[in-house]
Amino acid sequence: MLKSVLRMQRSLAAEIMDNPQISEDVWQRFHHELGYVHRALRNHRVIVRALERDPKPVRRVLDIGCGHGELLHEIRRALGVEVIGVDLRAPKRSVHGIPIIAADAACDRLPDADVAVCLAVIHHLSDPEVVALVRNAGRSVRRLIIVDLVRHRMPLLLFNVFLAPFLSPDFAADGRQSVRRSYTPEELRLVIERALEGSNAHFEHRVTPIRSRQIVDISWR
Numbered sequence: 629m630l631k632s633v634l635r636m637q638r639s640l641a642a643e644i645m646d647n648p649q650i651s652e653d654v655w656q657r658f659h660h661e662l663g664y665v666h667r668a669l670r671n672h673r674v675i676v677r678a679l680e681r682d683p684k685p686v687r688r689v690l691d692i693g694c695g696h697g698e699l700l701h702e703i704r705r706a707l708g709v710e711v712i713g714v715d716l717r718a719p720k721r722s723v724h725g726i727p728i729i730a731a732d733a734a735c736d737r738l739p740d741a742d743v744a745v746c747l748a749v750i751h752h753l754s755d756p757e758v759v760a761l762v763r764n765a766g767r768s769v770r771r772l773i774i775v776d777l778v779r780h781r782m783p784l785l786l787f788n789v790f791l792a793p794f795l796s797p798d799f800a801a802d803g804r805q806s807v808r809r810s811y812t813p814e815e816l817r818l819v820i821e822r823a824l825e826g827s828n829a830h831f832e833h834r835v836t837p838i839r840s841r842q843i844v845d846i847s848w849r
C-alpha cells in the first residue's frame with residue numbers, strides 16, 4: 629500500500645536546460661548551480677574516492693556528459709590525472725581549461741581513457757540510449773562509473789526543503805523534473821543488465837539510504 633503511494637511514474641518531459649536554443653550564459657549559470665548541488669550532495673567527492681580506490685592505474689579519465697567540466701577539474705586537482713570530457717553541447721568556456729569534445733555519447737566514438745565517469749546524465753536518456761551509451765563506453769574504457777538520481781518521493785521532498793530555496797526558480801524546476809525523470813534502482817539494474825548481456829563485464833549497484841543518488845560501477849575484464 630505505502631509502496632504504491634510512494635511510486636512515481638517516470639516523466640520524460642524535457643528540462644529547460646535541454647533546450648539547445650538557451651544562451652551560453654544561461655547554460656553556464658545552470659551548470660554553476662548544478663555544481664553547487666553536487667557539492668552539497670558530495671557527488672564529486674564520491675566519484676574521486678571511487679577513482680582513488682581503483683586497483684589498476686588511472687592515468688586518464690573521461691567524463692561523459694561533462695557539462696562545463698567542473699567534475700573533471702575536481703578530479704584533475706585531486707588525482708593529478710589527465711582528463712577529457714564529451715558533451716552533446718561543448719561549451720565555449722570550460723572550467724579551468726578542461727578539454728571538451730562535442731559528441732553524442734550513445735553513438736559517436738569516444739576518446740580512449742582508463743575510466744569514464746557519467747554524472748547526472750542518464751536520466752536525460754531513453755532505455756535504448758542508456759544501453760547504447762554503456763556499450764559505446766565499453767569500447768573506450770575498462771571501467772564506467774555512473775552516478776545519477778533516484779526516482780522517489782523522498783529525494784524530491786529533500787530537494788524541495790533543503791536545496792530549492794537556495795536555487796533560481798528555473799534551476800529548481802529542472803531539479804524537480806530530473807528526479808521525476810530518473811530511474812528507480814530496479815529499472816536501472818534491468819537496463820544495465822541488458823546493456824552488458826553477452827559481454828565480459830560485471831557491475832556493482834549501490835543506492836544511498838536516503839536515495840539521494842545511485843551508483844553503477846561497471847568493469848570490463
Ligand SMILES: C[S@@+](CC[C@H](N)C(=O)[O-])C[C@H]1O[C@@H](n2cnc3c(N)ncnc32)[C@H](O)[C@@H]1O
Pocket residue numbers: 659662663666692693694695696698699714715716717731732733734746747748749752
Ligand atoms: C544535468 S547535465 C550534467 C552535467 C555534468 N555531468 C554535471 O553533473 O555537472 C546533463 C548533461 O548531459 C549532456 N548529455 C545529454 N545527453 C548526452 C549524450 N547523448 N551525449 C553526451 N552528452 C549528453 C547534456 O548536454 C548535459 O550537459
